[in-house]
Structure formats: structure tokens, C-alpha cells
Amino acid sequence: MSDTVLSVRNVETFYGAIMALRGVSIDVNRGEIVTILGANGAGKTTLMKTICGLMDPEKGTISFLGKEISRQEPDKIVRQGISLIPEGREVFPYLTIEENLKLGAYTRKDDASDDLEMVYSYFPILKERRKQASGFLSGGQQQMLAIGRGLMAKPELMLLDEPSLGLSPLLTQEIFGIIRRLNAEQKVTMLIVEQNAHIALATAHKGYVLEMGRIVMAGDADDLANSADIQEFYLGKTEENERGQKRWKRRKTWR
Amino acid sequence: MRIAFKTSYDTDIDFHEHWNNRFWIIALVVVMALLPFIVSEYYLAEVANTLIFSLAGMGLMLLVGHTGQVSLGHAAFLAIGAYTDAALMNAGWPFLIAFPVAGLAAGLFGALIAIPAVRLSGIYLAIATLAVFVIVEEIIILAEPITGGVGGLFAPTIEIFGLSFDRYANLSNFYWLCLVIVVLVTLGYSNLMRSSTGRSFLAVRDSEVSARALGIDVTRTRALAFGLSCAVTGLAGALMGHFIGFFNYELFSIFISINLLLVVTIGGLGFIQGAFLGAILITAMPQIIAILRDGLNATAGIDLGSIPGLDTIIFSLILITFIIYEPAGLYGRWLKMRVWWEIFPLARRDMFRRQKSYLKTERQK
Amino acid sequence: MELLQLLFGGIANGCIYGLVALGFVLIYKASEGVNFAQGDMMMLGAFIALGLGNSDQLGLPFGLAVILAMVLMGGVGWGIERVVVRQIFGQPQFALVILTIALGFVLRFVAGSIWGYTPLVLETPFTGKNLQLGGIVLGVADLVTILVTAVLTIGLWAFFAFTRVGLAAQAASQNQMAAYIVGVPVMRVNGLIWGLSGAVATVAGVMYASKGAIDPNIGLLGIKAFAAAVIGGMGSLPGALLGGLLIGVVEPIAGRYAPGEFAAMAPYIIMLVVLVTKPSGLFSQMQAKKV
Amino acid sequence: MSLLKAEDIAVHFGGVKAVDGVSFEVDEGEVFAIIGPNGAGKSTIFNLISRIYTMTRGKITFDGTDITRLPSHKVAPLGIARTFQNIELFDHSTVLQNLLMGRHTHRSTNFVEDILFLPKVRREEREHRKRVEEVIEFLELEAYRGKMIAGLPYGVRKVVEIGRALAMGPKLILLDEPASGLSVEESQEVAFWIEDMRRDMGLTVLMVEHDMKLVSAVADRVLAVNNGRPLALGTPAEVQSDPHVQAAYLGTPEEDAA
Amino acid sequence: DTPGVSDDEIKIGGAHDLSGIFAPFSVPAVQAAQMYFDEVNANGGVHGRKISYIVEDHGYQVPKAVQAGNKLINRDGVFAMLLNLGTPHNIALFQLMGPKGVPNVNPLTAARQMVDPPAPWKFAGTASYYDAVKETAKHMVENEGTKKFCNMILPTDFGKEIEGAVIDASADLGMEVGPTISHKPDETDFTGALGKVKSAGCDTVGMALGIGQIINAVATARKLGMDTKFVLSSAGFHTVVAKGLAAQGVTDGVFAGAGWQDIEVRIADTPELAEWVQKWNAATGDALPGTGALLGHSGAELLVAALEAAGPDLTRENFIAAMEGLNYADPIMGNTVSMSADDHVAAKEIFVSKIENGSWQLIATIE
Ligand SMILES: Nc1ncnc2c1ncn2[C@@H]1O[C@H](COP(=O)(O)OP(=O)(O)OP(=O)(O)O)[C@@H](O)[C@H]1O
Numbered sequence A: 001m002s003d004t005v006l007s008v009r010n011v012e013t014f015y016g017a018i019m020a021l022r023g024v025s026i027d028v029n030r031g032e033i034v035t036i037l038g039a040n041g042a043g044k045t046t047l048m049k050t051i052c053g054l055m056d057p058e059k060g061t062i063s064f065l066g067k068e069i070s071r072q073e074p075d076k077i078v079r080q081g082i083s084l085i086p087e088g089r090e091v092f093p094y095l096t097i098e099e100n101l102k103l104g105a106y107t108r109k110d111d112a113s114d115d116l117e118m119v120y121s122y123f124p125i126l127k128e129r130r131k132q133a134s135g136f137l138s139g140g141q142q143q144m145l146a147i148g149r150g151l152m153a154k155p156e157l158m159l160l161d162e163p164s165l166g167l168s169p170l171l172t173q174e175i176f177g178i179i180r181r182l183n184a185e186q187k188v189t190m191l192i193v194e195q196n197a198h199i200a201l202a203t204a205h206k207g208y209v210l211e212m213g214r215i216v217m218a219g220d221a222d223d224l225a226n227s228a229d230i231q232e233f234y235l236g237k238t239e240e241n242e243r244g245q246k247r248w249k250r251r252k253t254w255r
Numbered sequence B: 001m002r003i004a005f006k007t008s009y010d011t012d013i014d015f016h017e018h019w020n021n022r023f024w025i026i027a028l029v030v031v032m033a034l035l036p037f038i039v040s041e042y043y044l045a046e047v048a049n050t051l052i053f054s055l056a057g058m059g060l061m062l063l064v065g066h067t068g069q070v071s072l073g074h075a076a077f078l079a080i081g082a083y084t085d086a087a088l089m090n091a092g093w094p095f096l097i098a099f100p101v102a103g104l105a106a107g108l109f110g111a112l113i114a115i116p117a118v119r120l121s122g123i124y125l126a127i128a129t130l131a132v133f134v135i136v137e138e139i140i141i142l143a144e145p146i147t148g149g150v151g152g153l154f155a156p157t158i159e160i161f162g163l164s165f166d167r168y169a170n171l172s173n174f175y176w177l178c179l180v181i182v183v184l185v186t187l188g189y190s191n192l193m194r195s196s197t198g199r200s201f202l203a204v205r206d207s208e209v210s211a212r213a214l215g216i217d218v219t220r221t222r223a224l225a226f227g228l229s230c231a232v233t234g235l236a237g238a239l240m241g242h243f244i245g246f247f248n249y250e251l252f253s254i255f256i257s258i259n260l261l262l263v264v265t266i267g268g269l270g271f272i273q274g275a276f277l278g279a280i281l282i283t284a285m286p287q288i289i290a291i292l293r294d295g296l297n298a299t300a301g302i303d304l305g306s307i308p309g310l311d312t313i314i315f316s317l318i319l320i321t322f323i324i325y326e327p328a329g330l331y332g333r334w335l336k337m338r339v340w341w342e343i344f345p346l347a348r349r350d351m352f353r354r355q356k357s358y359l360k361t362e363r364q365k
Numbered sequence C: 001m002e003l004l005q006l007l008f009g010g011i012a013n014g015c016i017y018g019l020v021a022l023g024f025v026l027i028y029k030a031s032e033g034v035n036f037a038q039g040d041m042m043m044l045g046a047f048i049a050l051g052l053g054n055s056d057q058l059g060l061p062f063g064l065a066v067i068l069a070m071v072l073m074g075g076v077g078w079g080i081e082r083v084v085v086r087q088i089f090g091q092p093q094f095a096l097v098i099l100t101i102a103l104g105f106v107l108r109f110v111a112g113s114i115w116g117y118t119p120l121v122l123e124t125p126f127t128g129k130n131l132q133l134g135g136i137v138l139g140v141a142d143l144v145t146i147l148v149t150a151v152l153t154i155g156l157w158a159f160f161a162f163t164r165v166g167l168a169a170q171a172a173s174q175n176q177m178a179a180y181i182v183g184v185p186v187m188r189v190n191g192l193i194w195g196l197s198g199a200v201a202t203v204a205g206v207m208y209a210s211k212g213a214i215d216p217n218i219g220l221l222g223i224k225a226f227a228a229a230v231i232g233g234m235g236s237l238p239g240a241l242l243g244g245l246l247i248g249v250v251e252p253i254a255g256r257y258a259p260g261e262f263a264a265m266a267p268y269i270i271m272l273v274v275l276v277t278k279p280s281g282l283f284s285q286m287q288a289k290k291v
Numbered sequence D: 001m002s003l004l005k006a007e008d009i010a011v012h013f014g015g016v017k018a019v020d021g022v023s024f025e026v027d028e029g030e031v032f033a034i035i036g037p038n039g040a041g042k043s044t045i046f047n048l049i050s051r052i053y054t055m056t057r058g059k060i061t062f063d064g065t066d067i068t069r070l071p072s073h074k075v076a077p078l079g080i081a082r083t084f085q086n087i088e089l090f091d092h093s094t095v096l097q098n099l100l101m102g103r104h105t106h107r108s109t110n111f112v113e114d115i116l117f118l119p120k121v122r123r124e125e126r127e128h129r130k131r132v133e134e135v136i137e138f139l140e141l142e143a144y145r146g147k148m149i150a151g152l153p154y155g156v157r158k159v160v161e162i163g164r165a166l167a168m169g170p171k172l173i174l175l176d177e178p179a180s181g182l183s184v185e186e187s188q189e190v191a192f193w194i195e196d197m198r199r200d201m202g203l204t205v206l207m208v209e210h211d212m213k214l215v216s217a218v219a220d221r222v223l224a225v226n227n228g229r230p231l232a233l234g235t236p237a238e239v240q241s242d243p244h245v246q247a248a249y250l251g252t253p254e255e256d257a258a
Numbered sequence E: 001d002t003p004g005v006s007d008d009e010i011k012i013g014g015a016h017d018l019s020g021i022f023a024p025f026s027v028p029a030v031q032a033a034q035m036y037f038d039e040v041n042a043n044g045g046v047h048g049r050k051i052s053y054i055v056e057d058h059g060y061q062v063p064k065a066v067q068a069g070n071k072l073i074n075r076d077g078v079f080a081m082l083l084n085l086g087t088p089h090n091i092a093l094f095q096l097m098g099p100k101g102v103p104n105v106n107p108l109t110a111a112r113q114m115v116d117p118p119a120p121w122k123f124a125g126t127a128s129y130y131d132a133v134k135e136t137a138k139h140m141v142e143n144e145g146t147k148k149f150c151n152m153i154l155p156t157d158f159g160k161e162i163e164g165a166v167i168d169a170s171a172d173l174g175m176e177v178g179p180t181i182s183h184k185p186d187e188t189d190f191t192g193a194l195g196k197v198k199s200a201g202c203d204t205v206g207m208a209l210g211i212g213q214i215i216n217a218v219a220t221a222r223k224l225g226m227d228t229k230f231v232l233s234s235a236g237f238h239t240v241v242a243k244g245l246a247a248q249g250v251t252d253g254v255f256a257g258a259g260w261q262d263i264e265v266r267i268a269d270t271p272e273l274a275e276w277v278q279k280w281n282a283a284t285g286d287a288l289p290g291t292g293a294l295l296g297h298s299g300a301e302l303l304v305a306a307l308e309a310a311g312p313d314l315t316r317e318n319f320i321a322a323m324e325g326l327n328y329a330d331p332i333m334g335n336t337v338s339m340s341a342d343d344h345v346a347a348k349e350i351f352v353s354k355i356e357n358g359s360w361q362l363i364a365t366i367e
């Protein structure tokens, strides 16, 4: 089944006078993992925030499960089954780890204790520290907590904004393992923004490339992984950048 | 849109990139200087009052807007300035010496307070300064021989080189005196903000850890800011004393502290210009409301004056509306308007619509 | 014996500061904002109770009048959040301070327009009633104050510690964006808390009114109560109570034993001492930022 | 010769032994990396060096000075600059101002001179500005010079923070995860910068990083830590092939997963 | 031509506290004055001129009071000031008014400085706090058996006047005085202060506190079993004090010295008073007008009387002369207005009253 879970149409979002999204359209189908690649400042975070209502688009529509959701309060959108793992962790520093996780299940009516155990099994350190304030966790531990909190919501659609930020290589692999597993076993649809394009493209079914607030490329993850531009700018596969050699400034030129 | 071609670092170091900005500032000062020949006593006294509030506002702005420390007790430093100045002049000191010494006294007292208080921040500092304020108030009452106790005292007349600068007898002279002082302080303040001391204030405001990591002594910096802030406020206090002419401790009430906070926030936190705009709003708005009210009564026969306290409510409602629509303050609004003009035909209508924003805890330093 | 008497009076009085302080803490816990109109909400609460209960006004039975007043003030608090506070959501806390200072003027004006500026006396069943207990006199009003404060503090504490909404409110104060993305209806929770603080303010107002007369300016007490909340470690409910009690107890004892003007300074000196030794209050709510 | 020397340093927070007996030496002109799982204590080591935390035991010497008990603002003047894992910039100032703030240790004027803006102050301002422009050029921040930090994308902020540290003109620079949140291309650039810092500016670099590509590309030596204790020390290749490090930290190399 | 006077209008100014801590005085005073002027204006005004009373709010802040004065005097050009509230505020304004000779009629403060040092344009409505309390204190010693006074005051000039009066009265009578305890306006617990009073052996307390505080403090004293007597000034001479104390079960031992008589007990046999109370009630809903209203009304009445007497050619000089020639009985205040060139206090009687069963009863009148 390939019905559309999320459909973003011609969205334009501004920060005051600055136009961060210049008419973005993407589709995410049920059961898919979709990744968005893009350099710094391309607007990836802005897109994620716009989808879940943390920012209001000035133009365009966003529909989730066929219902228009743009310009609603974020908590309403979340309640309909979207969960965001935000860039930069955003934990509740004075609450304990367990309270943080429990808040992840705030919108759920059913019992979430199984999922709590599941999160603890993914990240044993969180269990060890569950009665401590989360503000003192290391950067990576907070990232685990943020991911765990997102998982607790058991959403229909998960938005992950740079989930691997600050995680060790081992954990990065584990996280993507979890993502694949959730997708395969529980059919959670995923939209992932990731700087680590290797692993993102390896995990995703489909990908978009966002540059300067515009989608400049879209396609199957495999096709993208094989495209020359992607290889050069996102996978770092150009060999002339050897150590000691004079480097050339070759910046992306899609405008 | 104007473009400045920068040919040396001095272009950035100087106050203004453009000659015409400089022109406007000079023009403003000239007009201000000529004001006594243009307007009546009523307006002149109001402008003098506004200048004094701007001065006090600059004092608080340095602390709240530029160093991120909040004081609910700045009325105390106004008082220290006013009483020191009056006491010294009563002891025979000339104004030209008593006045700076009054500022210095307020500044030193402020720095003294700051040393134990620098560990405090946010509302904790606000309450500590409130406590200091109450204690200063009591000390003023107790120090009757100097302060006149609760009865208060008359400010001595200012005389400089045989010329009288008395507020009631020679308002124009007094006004010019205020103007000169305000101009000088503004210059000094702007200089401070374009040099490393000013930058260290901003650093301490935005991130203490980073400031430390850059070698900034946070404790010293905050104490210095507190001291400077109090000194400027003290100068304003001395002028206020002369302006009002008679005062007791009730002049320096908590409401004055609150008014000063209104000045800096409504004006625009973090901008020297904000202190002026805020002072203008706070001192002129009630007068404008009153004048409009009188006008309404005279022309349309609608007598709002018969509802006691309505002026204050209208003023409060304006404040509320204002803070809702422009939390960045008057100067923030001005900056936006300027941008809008500069790119005029290209400006979007809702260019300045606020994007949603979210706060995070400020309990972490 | 005299000391005991002073202590008792001080505790009862401190409870009133504590009650108002609770209102400050409530709002702080939910949004880290400071509501400078808290004292004025207390004032309005007292007037509404008076308007409903006094025999020359609506004349409802006291208990009913108080409960209705709490409900009404809950509505006022909720409405204030809904109509004005919400508009500056996400803006620096300073905006709220200015906003609530101005709101305080509005509330005073409203009370003044309805009930006039002449002080009025609230009729309560316990006004002027006293109990003798081994040489010390216990005012029934004082006893009620202490009891009500204890119950409210514990109740509110439990609300934050054990309920889902209480947790959500705290989350919202620490990180509004994160609270939203876990699905907390931040605005609604805020409205609820403002309503709650209106109700708590009413209780404080009624207890305050039982000791004298009220006029639209009694909200001035809010400043001292705010100080109490802060030295308690703004954000901690027991801290607020403790801060209130500290000030409440110091006042009469200093009034009795300290010389002259020093007595009036005493609570503020204590505040300074507390803050200098514990820069973030008795029940500290500050953390060093983890970098 | 060693510029920075940590001897058996440890810090405990209640029951958490964040760092528990780590010793290492960073030689002058070296690029030294610290790696380890999340929560291993890497950032804490940085915080001990910059005296944000006070150590439970141990000793740190920098350039012959014992800095174990130094107040935190006295560390920078010795020539130690740092960046933060979670970016600690002055959000309400421009990029230029942020970089100028990095020049604080080089000021020689006092506040009275600043208020009067004596010619001396102007001269010094020009000098600061010149230095900062060099940094701006080096990190290619020209386009952002007058922008407020608050509106910059994550990656640019990371670079500005590096710039602020460089503006100080330090001997030793501590970089906490300089490449996290950066794209492959951008982290390659960071690699070049680190290279240049060492070669052209004569800086010693101590960094924490999870991007093993970057570490292998620039580091001379690598210290792996786990649970606050040292795990392995050696060249990047040596440490990466250490089975303990692989088990606790690296897992199966990324390329395989791709 | 005279400032503020035109063919059909006389502008009168008032710097008031309509939003601050003394709003309980200013607001009713302004309402009462306005009510009186409305009546006068409806009846054709004074010599064909309508009175317009321009009121500015200073919120008990001195700088705002100065702004208000500046507007009223320099912009509006008022003829005279009426009922300006607050001691420091009045004194600050004197500096604007003095050089121009703007008459200051019945300021809402009974500080001695209102007529001392004297000036042609300064007038006061009633006996000062000082005189009233001093005479009352003497009365207490002579008739109520007071042996020793203490003071409980707000540290304002008002408080100091009361303290000074009590101390001077004691000195005149050769008595020792107990300590003065000062209180903040937001203080709500008086147990400690009363303990001090008790241990100092005072049987009477001179009290200068806010209304709520007075009720609270007196009730606390009774609760603690003290039979201390209390002497209040005109600022505490308020019907609500009697009512509030009655609610707290306190029915005796409270005295006040003021320049007028309490209205409650006189309504029945003073028709003018009854009429006015009824009007007030209709206009505001208050059962009884308070002190502010009383002062506001009498001030307005006095001003109008003087304007009438000054004749159609109104100048400040002939207004001042008219003021100095006033002599009439004010049934509402229950006192007599009479001034002369060297006496600018309108009503000089001092009425000593006592709370009995929830009402103020007049017990002595001192000239
Ligand atoms: N608060 C803000 N104010 C003004 N402009 C902003 C703000 N936040 C982001 N921007 C601008 O919006 C654009 C998109 O930013 P966004 O954070 O969405 O990028 P991103 O793709 O997530 O980048 P990164 O990879 O660094 O996270 C950037 O050019 C940035 O400068």
C-alpha cells in the first residue's frame, strides 16, 4: 500500500524577512523511510518545524493522513500521530530521565510501560540514570534521551532531525538499526534529516535534496546514492581532496 | 538602499557609517540646544524632565539591556545621587564638583553592593536590589541631619561661574545643563559599547561560560557594570533633585524603579537609543493622554476626567497593547521601519510578522 | 511565652505571604514568568468574596461566597492568560513583567470602580474570634490561615509532583518547544495554571481581609510575597511557604526586640543574608549549565 | 616537549565518576584527539582543563604552569582557547562582535580609557579588527560578518565558535566535536582548517570528535576513553584497530553499513 | 486678565493620586468636588462662569506631581489649585505656584508646611495633624487617664507629625514618652510592636497607620488582652475604622482628633448632611461618604464661596481677599470656616471623638 501519509505542497516559510523555505513539496508514503539531505542552512530544520506546526508557513499546504494540518497548534498536530525528534536534543533539563520519557507518551491513552522498557533496553545508560535530572547528561546521552522520548509517542510518522548528532559511531549504527526495525516491524513511517548521508541513504527508501530552501533533487535512495553530485557533495567520494594537497574551493552551485 | 563602501576599519569603529546619519544626529542636538527659544516653559520643563529620565534610563539600560542584570532598586541610586549632591552643595561645594562626586558616590556604593551580589542573577538579583532599596530608604530616614529625614530638603540652587542654573528661576539654563550632561554621558556610553569593556558586558549577558573561557572575569565585569550603571543613575538622581527642587525619600519610591524598568523595556532592551525612546514614552504619554482628554472635553464635551484614574488605565492599556505588538521595544520597531523604508518597494507586507518563538529555561547559567 | 505568641502570629502572617507567594510560584513553575499582578489578583479575589458574601452586598453564606469567588477568580486568571498573556507567548520574560505591571493597574481600577476606594471590611465567621491555649491567644482566623496554607501547599505540591498535567506544566516552563512536540497543549496548561493562581490568590485575599480592611491597594503586599517566593528559591512551593514564614516570623520578632527603624529593615536584611549565602534561594532551582 | 600535561585527573559528581584517573600529554604542535562512547567523559576532560569543573584529584599543567586551581577566567590568558560541544556563542551579537570578544585577553585599556575612547583605544580596536579579519578570511566567514548569531544555521555557528577561539591567538585550542552536525564536505573543510592551524599558525590542537574520518585525517595521536578511564592511546590506526575500542565505540565500520 | 479666568469659565487644577496608594483619599475627594461643581455649574456657575476642575493623576509619585503641576499651571494656566494631595507633592509644587502666586486651596494633607511658613497664596482646610493630635493627646491625659504614650507610625511626614505632636504634648505636660515604632505601609502583623508598647509601659498609643493597619493593630492588641488606648489623627478618623473594629469585636478605647465631626451620628439631625449623603449614595453607591469625600466636598464649597465673594471681576488678589473674609458654618463637616489675613486655616476647631459601639461619638471640641 502506498497511500500518502504526509504531503507538503509549495510551502514557504519565513524568519521575519528571511525566506527559509521557497516552495517546498514532498510526499511521504505509508511505511516509507524518507531522507532529506542538504547542506548547512538549506532549511531542513525549518521544514521539519513547519511540518509539525512549530513554525507557521506563509504559503502552501501540509496534509497528514489526508487532513490539512498547517497553521494548527503543534500539540494538536502531534496528537494526530506525528512525533519530532528535534535538532539539538531539547530535553527538559530539570526533569528526571524517566519523567522526560514519560512525557514522550503524553498524548497516549494506553499504557506505555512496555515502550519504556523498550527504550531502556535500547539505551541501558538511561535506565541506570533514570532518577537523575537530564540536564547533566552528556551531549550524546541527551540525544539518546530525545530519541527515546520520540519513540515513546508511538507515532504514525516520525520526524528525525539529525538523530546521529553527537552520537558515537557505534550508537549511530544502532540508532539506524532501530529505525529500520521500527519501520519493518511496526510500520512506522519516517522522515529523516541527516548529515551522515551514507547511513541515511543506506537506510532510506527515498530521498530529497534540499538546497537554499528548494528541493533540487528527488528520487530513490539508491539512485541518489549513485548520482555524481551526491557522491561528491554528500558522500565525500572525491579523491583529489588528499591530505597535503592544495585544496580547491568547490562549492555547490545549485541556486 | 544605501551602501557604505568601507575603506578602513575606522568606518566600523566610528559611530556612523554614513555621513547623513551623522548629520541627523548633529541636527537633532542643534535643535535641542535651540529649544528654549522655540517652546514655552511647559514644554521646556517637560523636555528637561524627559532628559533626566533618559539619563536614568541609560543607567539602567547599561545594567539590564547590556549586561543582563535586573535591578528593582535603582531608585535607591537615584536617591544616593540626589542626596549626595544636595549634601555636598549644602556643605559649600560647587555644583561642578558636587555633581560628579554624587555620581561617583552612587557608583561606588553600587559596586560595593555588587561584590556580594554578583553571584546572584535574574530575579534573585532583582530581589536583592529591592532589599537594598528598602534599606537605603530607611537609612535616608535615619540620616536626618544630612537628608532632612522624612521631612526632606530643598535642593540648593545651582550656580556655575556666577550664572544661575536654577530650575525654577532659570529654566533655560537648567535645561541646557541637562542637555550637556546627557550628551556627554551618551557619548561616553557609546564609546564604552564600541570598545572591549562594552563587549565584555554583552558577553557576560549572553553566556557566562563562554565569557570565562575567553578570559573575561565575570565577577569583575558584572561589578563594573553595576557600578557604572549606578553612577549614571546617581547623576540622574542629582539632576532630578534639582529639577524637582524639594524632595524627601518618597520621591525615590519603588514605583520610580518600576518606571525605569518600563523605560528600558519599552524603549528596547540593549539599545542606548531605547533609553531615550522609553523615557519619551513614559514621561510624555501621560501628558499627551491628559491633553487629549482635555481636548475631548472642550470640543466634544466628553468628560473622561470625571472617571478617576482613567488616564492611568489608558496609559496601562497602551503599555499592554504595545508590549503585545512590539515586545522588542520602540527602538526595535524603529529599526524595522527603517529597514522597510530602505528596501521600500520590495518590502513584503507581512515581512515583520513574528514567527512563533519558544522560550527555554533561564534557570541554567 | 511572649516569644511563642510572636511566633504564632508570625507564622500565621507568614502564611499569608506564603499564600500569595504560591501564586507566584505556580505561574513561574508553568512558564518561568513572574506575574507582577499577583498581589492585585489577591486584592480582587478579596473584593469578589466581599461582594458575594457581605450582608450589605449579595449576602451569600461565607463558605459559598469564598468558593464562588475562587471560581470567578479562576476565570479571571484563565481569562487574563487567554486574552493577553497568550499574545506574548515565547517572548522574553521581561515582556510578561511589564504586561503584568500594567495589568495590576487595570485590576486596581476595576476594583476601585466597582467597590470604591474607601476601605471595606469583609465579614467572616471567624473575625474577632480567639482561642486561649496555655497563655497564648490563637486567633481563629490565624488558625484557619495556617491550616488552609498547609493544605494548599501540599495539594499544589502533589499536583506538580504526581499529576500528568503538573508534570506537563513543569516541562513547558523548561522548554516550551519540546513540550509542544511531546503533545502538551502548552497554552491550555498555562491557562489552567493562571486560573489556579487566581483561585489561590482569592484564598490569600480572604485570609488577608479577615485581619483588617481592604482597599484596591492592598496588592502592594505582593512585592513582599514575591520576595518570599524568591528567597524560597522561586519555583519551589515549599520554598515559597518557607520564604513567607521566614519573613512573617522575622517581622514581629524584630518589631518586638530590634531597635527603631532597624525593625522595619529586618525582613529585608534577612532577605539579603539569605541571597548572599544561597544565591538561588533556600530551595535552589538553579543548575550550572552543562557544556 | 609537552605543552599540556594531565596527571591522573578525576572528577566525580555524586556517584557518577565522569573522569576517573586519566593521564595524557599533548606535545607542542601536535593534533591530539580524544574519542570514546557517549558519556565517556571527554567533554568533562575539557571542562577540567578550562576549569569549569574542579577536579576531585589529579593535576593539570599547561606550559609549565599548574592550572589545577586557577580561576576559570585565568585559563584563557595563558593561551588556551576552546569551543563547546553544544555551541555557546553570544547569541544577541553579530559574528564580528563575537570574534572581537575573542580578543579579550589582548586588551590593555581600562574602562575609563574606553569611555573616553582615547586614541590608544582606537589603535587597539584597529589591531583587534585586523586580527579578526584574518580569522574571517581564514574561515571564509565574510558573508556572515554582520549577521546576528541567533539566525545562523547550525554549521555556521560551529565555524564562528572556532573563529572566536582562533581570534584569541592561543597556543592550545580545544575543539569539542568540531564536525558534529556538519556535512561530509564541511567536515573535510574542518580537516583542512585544523591542518592549517597546526601548520601555519603553529597551534596545538586537542579535540574530541566522533567522526573517525576526520580523526584519522588530522590527528597525530588518539586517546580513547570509556567510563572515565583510558582505554587506548596511540596513532589513529592503532587505536581504531584496538578491539576494546571497536567493541565499545566503533562497532562495525561505517562503510560496511553503507 | 487673570490666568484661568475667562468670561464663562474658571479653570481650577488638582494634582491627585487617582491610581496610587492614596487613591482612597483622592478619588472620593475628586468625585465629591466634581459633584459640587456640577451642581454649581447647573445653576449657572459663579458670576456666570462655569467651574472646570482639571484633575491630573500623579499616583503619589513626586516627579509625576511636578509634571502635573507644570501642565496645570504652565499649559492650562489654572486660576487656583484645589485639594492637591500629598505633602512632598504639595511642597514641590509650591515652587511653581509661589512665584506666580497660584492659590493653593485646601490641600489634601494636614501637614503644617501647608501654611507654614505663611504666604498669601497658601491655605489649609482644617487644623493640622500636629495641632489636632497634640490637643487630643492633652485631652487624653486630662480626661482619659493616660500616663504614658508610645507611637506607632508610618515613617512619612504624616507619621512624624503625629509623633511630634504626641512628644510635644507629653513634654508640655511633663510626661515621659515611650518608644516610637515605625512600620512599612505593607506591614500586616503588629504583635511585635504591641509587645514593645506593653513592655514600655505605655497605656496609650499615638497611631499613624493606614486604615486596614489600624483595624488590624487595634484588634490584635485586644486579642492579646491589652487595654491600651489609641489616638488617631484625621487620617484614621474614618467611619470604616469604627465599623471594622466593631466587626473584630473592638468597641472602645479608640480616639481621634480631627478638624471635623464624624457624619454617621449626625445624619439624623442635620438635614443638609442627610441630603448630601443621599446624593452621594445615589451617585456612587457607597452607603456613607468617607473622609476623602467629606474633604472634597468642603474644599469645593469653600472655593465656590470665595469665588462668589470675590465678585465678577475675579483676580487672584481679590480671590485671596475673599478667602480671608470667609466666615460660615459648614453643616456637613460640622465645623466653622473663618479666615483672616494672617490666618489661612479655614476651620480651626479640633473635634475629639471616640469609638463607641461601632460609631464615632464626639466627646470634646477644642477651639
Ligand atoms: N531564528 C532564525 N532567524 C533568522 N533566520 C533563521 C533563523 N533560523 C534559521 N534561519 C535561517 O533559515 C535558513 C534555514 O535554516 P535551517 O536551520 O532550517 O537549516 P538546516 O538545513 O537545518 O541547517 P543545519 O544543517 O545547519 O541544521 C538558514 O539560512 C538560516 O540562516
Ligand SMILES: Nc1ncnc2c1ncn2[C@@H]1O[C@H](COP(=O)(O)OP(=O)(O)OP(=O)(O)O)[C@@H](O)[C@H]1O
Pocket: A136, A137, A138, A139, A140, A141, A166, C290, D013, D016, D017, D018, D019, D036, D037, D038, D039, D040, D041, D042, D043, D044, D045, D085
Ligand atoms: N555537572 C555534572 N553533573 C553530573 N554529572 C555530570 C556532569 N557533567 C558530566 N556529568 C556526567 O559525566 C559523564 C561524562 O560526561 P561528558 O559530557 O564528559 O561525556 P562525553 O564523553 O563528552 O560524551 P558525549 O560524546 O556524549 O558528549 C556523563 O555520564 C555525564 O552525565
Ligand SMILES: CC(C)C[C@H](N)C(=O)O
Pocket: E022, E025, E085, E086, E087, E088, E108, E109, E110, E111, E158, E235
Ligand atoms: C491623609 C491624607 C489625606 C494625606 C496623606 N497622609 C499625606 O499627607 O500625604
Ligand SMILES: [Mg+2]
Pocket: A044, A045, A046, A087, D154
Ligand atoms: Mg538543522
Ligand SMILES: [Mg+2]
Pocket: A138, A139, A140, D042, D043, D044, D085
Ligand atoms: Mg561531550
